[in-house]
Amino acid sequence: MIAYAIxxxxxxxxxxxALTFVTYVLFFAVPSDPAKQACGKxxxxxxxxxxxxxxxYDQPWITQWTEFLKGIVQGRQYPADxxxxxxxxxxVTDCEAPCLGFSFVNQQTVNKILxxxxxxxxxxxxxxxxxxxxxGVLFGILAAMTKGSFLDxxxxxxxxxAYAFPSFFIGKFxxxxxxxxxxxVDYPAYQTIADGxxxxxxxxxxxxxxxxxxxxxxxxxxxxxxxxxxxLGEDYIRTAKSKGVTQRVLVSxxxxxxxxxxxxxxxxxxFATLLGGALITENVFAYNGLGVIALQAFAADDLPTMVGLVxxxxxxxxxANIIVDIxxxxxxxxxxxx
Amino acid sequence: MSNPLLSVVDLKVxxxxxDGIVKATDGLSYTLERGKTLGIVGESGSGKxxxxxxxxxxxxGTNAHVSGQILLDGVDLLQLSNEDMRKHRGKEVAMIFxxxxxxxxxxxxxxxxxxxAYRVHHDVSKKAARxxxxxxxxxxxxxxxxxxxxxxxxxxxxxxxxxxxIAMGLINNPALLIADEPTTxxxxxxxxxxxxxxxxxxxxxxxxxxxxxxxxxxxxxxxxDVLVMYAGRAVEYGTTKEILTHPEMPYTWGLxxxxxxxxxxxxxxxxxxxxNPPSLLQPPTGCAFHPRCxxxxxxxxxxxxxxxxxxxxxxxxxxxxxxxxxxDPDAVYEREVLPEIAPDLVEER
Numbered sequence: 160m161i162a163y164a165i166x167x168x169x170x171x172x173x174x175x176x177a178l179t180f181v182t183y184v185l186f187f188a189v190p191s192d193p194a195k196q197a198c199g200k201x202x203x204x205x206x207x208x209x210x211x212x213x214x215x216y217d218q219p220w221i222t223q224w225t226e227f228l229k230g231i232v233q234g235r236q237y238p239a240d241x242x243x244x245x246x247x248x249x250x251v252t253d254c255e256a257p258c259l260g261f262s263f264v265n266q267q268t269v270n271k272i273l274x275x276x277x278x279x280x281x282x283x284x285x286x287x288x289x290x291x292x293x294x295g296v297l298f299g300i301l302a303a304m305t306k307g308s309f310l311d312x313x314x315x316x317x318x319x320x321a322y323a324f325p326s327f328f329i330g331k332f333x334x335x336x337x338x339x340x341x342x343x344v345d346y347p348a349y350q351t352i353a354d355g356x357x358x359x360x361x362x363x364x365x366x367x368x369x370x371x372x373x374x375x376x377x378x379x380x381x382x383x384x385x386x387x388x389x390x391l392g393e394d395y396i397r398t399a400k401s402k403g404v405t406q407r408v409l410v411s412x413x414x415x416x417x418x419x420x421x422x423x424x425x426x427x428x429x430f431a432t433l434l435g436g437a438l439i440t441e442n443v444f445a446y447n448g449l450g451v452i453a454l455q456a457f458a459a460d461d462l463p464t465m466v467g468l469v470x471x472x473x474x475x476x477x478x479a480n481i482i483v484d485i486x487x488x489x490x491x492x493x494x495x496x497x
Numbered sequence: 498m499s500n501p502l503l504s505v506v507d508l509k510v511x512x513x514x515x516d517g518i519v520k521a522t523d524g525l526s527y528t529l530e531r532g533k534t535l536g537i538v539g540e541s542g543s544g545k546x547x548x549x550x551x552x553x554x555x556x557x558g559t560n561a562h563v564s565g566q567i568l569l570d571g572v573d574l575l576q577l578s579n580e581d582m583r584k585h586r587g588k589e590v591a592m593i594f595x596x597x598x599x600x601x602x603x604x605x606x607x608x609x610x611x612x613x614a615y616r617v618h619h620d621v622s623k624k625a626a627r628x629x630x631x632x633x634x635x636x637x638x639x640x641x642x643x644x645x646x647x648x649x650x651x652x653x654x655x656x657x658x659x660x661x662x663i664a665m666g667l668i669n670n671p672a673l674l675i676a677d678e679p680t681t682x683x684x685x686x687x688x689x690x691x692x693x694x695x696x697x698x699x700x701x702x703x704x705x706x707x708x709x710x711x712x713x714x715x716x717x718x719x720x721x722d723v724l725v726m727y728a729g730r731a732v733e734y735g736t737t738k739e740i741l742t743h744p745e746m747p748y749t750w751g752l753x754x755x756x757x758x759x760x761x762x763x764x765x766x767x768x769x770x771x772x773n774p775p776s777l778l779q780p781p782t783g784c785a786f787h788p789r790c791x792x793x794x795x796x797x798x799x800x801x802x803x804x805x806x807x808x809x810x811x812x813x814x815x816x817x818x819x820x821x822x823x824x825d826p827d828a829v830y831e832r833e834v835l836p837e838i839a840p841d842l843v844e845e846r
Contacts, residue, residue, distance in 0.1 A: 394599040401553055402614040402665070403587035416604050492649040493603055 160495050164485050171481045178473045179231070182466050183224045193462050197263035214263065215239025230258035237261040237268070259467035264459045269467035272452060276436070277471075279349050280448035283440070284433040286361065286368035291375040292426055298376075299383020304410055306388060314380060321377035330370040330443035338366060347444050367444040371437055375429060382425065386418035393417065416490070423486050431479030435472030500571070501528040502705045503552070503673055508565035510547050510556060519777045521547040523729040525565075529722075531672065532699065534706040536720030536737065538713060538752060540774045544729040545709045549675045551575075552707075553592050554582040570672060588618040591666035595678040597658035601650040607634075607658075608646035611665045618669050633664040637694060656687035663694065667702055674699075677709045692718050713756050717741055725749050728775050728785035731808055735817035745811040745819040745826035747792045754838045766837050784822065795829060796822040 194211035195202070202210070211217045215226065215238070229235065234256035238244060244251050252268060254261060259269040302314045321329075337343050345362045352360045390396065391414045399413045436450030449468065456464040488495040510522040522544040529535045537545040550556060551563050557579055567574040569589060574582065591614075594600040601610060611633060612626035619626070627646065634642035637660040650658055659679060666674055676695065680688035692715065699706055708719050716723050716737060723740040725733040725748065733746040744750055751770035772789040775781055781788050787801040800822045811819045812827050823829060835842060 394594060394596065395602040397555065398594060398600045398610075398662075398665075399602070399613075400555060401586055401592045403583050403585070403617045404613065405583065405617075413602055417602070491604060492606075493651050496649065496652065 160488055163488055163495070167481045167484045171477050174477045175470075175474055176228075178477070179228060179470055180224060182469045182473075183220065183227065186462055186466050187220050189462065191460055191462070193263075196460055196462070212240050213238040213243050214261070227260065230254060230256070230260070232256055234258050259470060260463035262456075262461050262464045262467075264456075264461040264464070269464050272464055273449065273467055273471055276447055276449045276452045277434075278351065279446050280436045280441070280450065281434055282349070282360065282364050283367050283371065283437065283446065283448065284430060286364050287371040287375065287433065288426070288430050290368060290372035291379055294372070295376040295379025296383050296422065298380045300387055300410060300415065302380060302384040303387035303391070303414075304406070306384075311384075315384070318377035318380045321373050326370050326374055326437075326439050327443050329373055330367065330440055333366045333370055334444070347446075349446050367437075367440050367446060370440050370443070371433065379422075379425075383418065383422065386421055387414050390414040390417035419490055420487060423490065424483050427479040427483035427486075428476065431475040432472070434475045435468070502531040502533075502570060503529040503707075504566070504568040505548075505552070506566040506568070508548055508551060508567060509563065510544070510551050511562045511564075513560060513562070514778070517778050520729050520780070521561075521777055522551070525726075525729075525731055527722075527724050527731070527734060529673070529705045529707065531705050532703045533721045534699065534708060534719050536716035536723045537707060537709045537726060538711060538716055538723060539726035540711060542728075542774045542777065543726040544777075545726050546677055547729075548726075549592070549677060549707060549709055552673070552675060553586055553590055554579075557582065584618070587614050587671070588669045589671055590673045590675065591669065591671040592675040592677060593659070593662045593666045593679050596682045597655065597662045598650060598682075600662060601658060603650060606647050606649055607653065607661050608648075610650075611646075611661060611668060614665050615668045629668065630664070633668050634661065637661070637664045637667075637698070639664075655683050656690060659683060659687075659691050660694065663691075663698065667698060667704070670702055671704055673705045673707070675707045675709070678711070679708070680715060681710070681712075688715075695719065711752075713741065713752055725752070728780050729777060730785065730820065731818070732786065732820045733818065734808070735811075735814075739813065739817045743813055743817075743827055744830060745813075745817070745823075746786075746821045747790050747823070747826075748786045750792075750830060750834045751789075754834065768837060784820070792823060792829060792833075795824070 192207075194207050194214060194216045197214055198207050198210040215223060218226070218239075226235070226239070235254055235258050236244060237252045237254060238250060252261065254268040254270060257270075259273065261268050262272060265272060298314050302311045305311045334347070338346050344365050347363050347366045350359055350363050355363065387410065391410070396409065396413055399409055404413070434449075436448045436453055438450035438454060440446075441448040441450040442454075449472070452464065453468050455461070456468065505525060505527050508522055508525040509520070512519040512521060525544070525548050527535065537549070539545045552567055552569075552574065554574060554577075556563050563575060565575065569585075574585065574590075577585065601607070608627060608630050612623070612630045615621070615626045615629050616623070621629075631642045631646050634646060639645050639657055639660055645653070645657075650661075653661060663679075679695070680691050683691060695706065695708075696719065698704075706719070708715065710716060720737045723733075723735065723737050724731055725740070725746065727748050733740060733744065733749045740749065741753070744753060748770070751768070754766075754768035755770065757767055770789060771791070775785055775788070781802075783800070783802045783804050784790070784806055787793060790801065793801050804822075806820045806822050808818045808820045811817045812825065819826065
C-alpha cells in the first residue's frame with residue numbers, strides 16, 4: 160500500500176516535470192515574440208533586444224526552462240539579466256518559490272496574479288463539490304432504487320432540464336430572483352473567511368457554487384444511477400440477495416461500494432478541473448477567479464501568466480489523479496493487496 | 498413419500514419481451530426429499546437455472562411472470578410476501594453459484610460476506626458471527642480459517658472460493674441447497690473435491706440439494722434423481738440409475754453420448770448432439786427436440802412435428818417419466834445407441 164502510494168507520487172512528480180517542459184516548449188512554438196510584447200508597440204529593434212536580454216529571452220530555451228524550474232524550487236528575481244539587476248536595484252522584483260514567472264503585461268509576478276484568484280475559484284469549487292456530490296449521489300441512488308417509477312423518470316427528466324440550461328442563464332436567474340428579488344442570500348461578492356467569517360464566506364459563494372453544482376449534479380445523478388444499476392446486475396449482488404439481505408443494504412452496502420470506484424475518479428478529475436476556474440460562472444458573478452484571469456491572459460497575449468496557469472491547473476489534475484489512485488487502493492483490496 | 502421437502506408443481510417462468518413471451522420454464526413439476534439430491538440437467542437455455550432462481554424468489558422485482566406452486570415444507574414460496582420470501586432466502590433455501598469469483602463481492606472480506614449471511618437471519622454480535630464463520634470455514638476445509646477469514650476473495654484459489662460459497666450457503670443450516678453448476682468454473686481435480694465436500698456436508702446437515710449441471714458425470718456422482726430439461730420443459734425424470742442405464746428420450750441419449758469416457762473402451766465414439774438449442778421465443782412445434790432428433794423415423798407419421806408428447810411413465814417403471822413419441826425407446830437405445838458409445842457394455846449385457 161505504502162509502496163503503491165510512493166510509486167504514484169513519483170510518477171506524479173515526473174508528470175509535473177513533463178508538464179512544465181511541454182508548456183515551455185509550446186510557449187516557444189507560439190508565433191509571437193514575448194520580448195516585443197513586453198516592450199510595447201513603439202519599441203525599436205534595439206529596445207526590443209534590450210528587453211529580450213532583460214527578461215532572459217535571449218537564452219537558449221533549454222536554459223530558460225531550467226531557470227524556470229529553478230525558480231519553482233528556489234524562487235528567483237526579475238529581470239532575469241544579472242547586470243541589469245545590479246545596475247537598477249529599483250527594478251528588481253522578487254519572486255519567491257514556487258516562482259511561476261513574471262507577467263510583463265501586468266508588471267507583476269505570476270504568483271501574485273494567481274494567488275489572488277485561486278482562493279476564489281477554490282472556494283467556489285469546494286462549495287460546489289459538496290452540493291453536487293451530496294445531491295448527485297443521493298438522487299442517483301434514489302433513481303436507481305426506484306428504477307422505472309415516476310420518481311425515477313422525474314429525476315432523470317429534471318437532470319436533463321438542468322443540463323440543458325447554460326450556466327450563464329442559471330447564474331443570472333439565481334442572481335435576479337434568489338438574491339435581488341427575493342433577498343434570500345446576500346448579493347454574491349467574494350469575501351474571505353477571515354473577513355466575513357464562515358457563513359459570510361459561504362453566503363457570498365452560495366449562488367455561484369449552486370450554479371456550477373446544478374450543472375454537475377445533473378450529470379452525477381445520471382452517472383450514479385447507471386453505475387448503481389450496473390453493479391446491481393453483478394453476480395455478487397445476486398449472491399447477496401440470495402443470502403436474504405434487505406433491498407436497502409443491497410443498494411447501500413453492496414451496489415454503492417462497487418459504484419464508488421468510478422465515481423471517485425470522476426469527482427477527483429471534475430474537482431481538479433474546477434479548481435482551475437469556471438469561466439462563465441465567474442464572469443456572471445463578477446468573481447475574479449482563475450477563469451477570468453485565464454481569459455484576460457489570453458486576450459492580452461500574456462504568455463507567462465498562461466504558462467503559470469497551465470502548470471497550476473495541470474498540477475491540480477495530476478495531484479487529483481494521485482489522490483484518486485490512492486483512494487482506489489483504499490476502496491479496492493485487489494489494488495491494495497495486489 | 499407423502500410429504501416431500503420440496504414439491505414444485507406446474508412451475509412456469511415467462512418473460513414478456515417486445516418480440517413475444519419467452520417461456521423459459523413451462524410447466525415444470527418435481528419433488529425432492531430431505532437429505533436427497535436432485536440433478537437438473539440440460540444445455541444452456543434449457544430453463545434449469547431460471548426454474549431454480551424461481552425457488553429463491555430471485556425473479557421478484559423483475560418483469561418475469563412466475564406461476565404454479567413451489568411448496569417447501571408445505572409452504573408455497575410463490576404466495577409469500579416479498580419480506581417473508583427475503584426471510585426464507587439464505588435461511589430455508591440457499592444457493593451457490595457457478596463462478597465463485599464473480600459471485601463474491603470483491604471489496605469485502607470472505608469472512609464479512611459469510612458472516613453477513615448469518616447475521617441477516619440471526620440477531621447476534623459481529624464477534625459471534627465471526628466465530629460461526631470460522632467454524633464453517635473449517636468445516637468446508639479451509640486451512641487456517643481463523644486467518645483466512647480476513648482474506649479477500651481474490652486471495653483465495655478457485656476451489657477455496659467455492660468452499661467459502663458453500664460455507665456461506667450452509668451457515669444457516671438450510672433445508673434446501675441449490676447448487677447452480679458449482680463445479681463448472683473449477684479445475685477437474687478440484688471439481689471432485691467440491692462434489693465430495695457437498696456429499697459429506699449433506700449427510701451432516703441433512704439438506705436437500707438441487708444440483709444444476711450439464712455434466713452427467715456430476716449427476717452420476719451426486720444425484721439420487723435426475724430431471725432432464727429441454728427448452729423449458731422436463732423431458733425425462735427418474736432415479737439416476739434408471740435414467741443413466743435405460744434412458745428413453747433421444748435428448749438424454751445425446752447427453753450420454755457426449756460424455757467422454759477416460760477409462761472406457763477406446764473404440765467408443767463421442768457423438769455430439771447436432772444443431773443448437775432452440776429459441777425459446779419461437780420454440781419448434783410439437784416436440785421441441787424434433788429438429789435435432791436423429792430418431793424421428795421411429796415415430797409413425799408426423800407426430801413429432803405436430804404434437805407435444807406428454808410426460809408419461811416409460812416402459813420400465815411408473816417412476817420413470819419421459820416425453821417422447823418413440824414406441825419402444827429402451828430397445829432402440831440398446832440396439833442403436835449403446836453399441837456406438839459403449840461397445841464393451843453391450844457385450845456384458
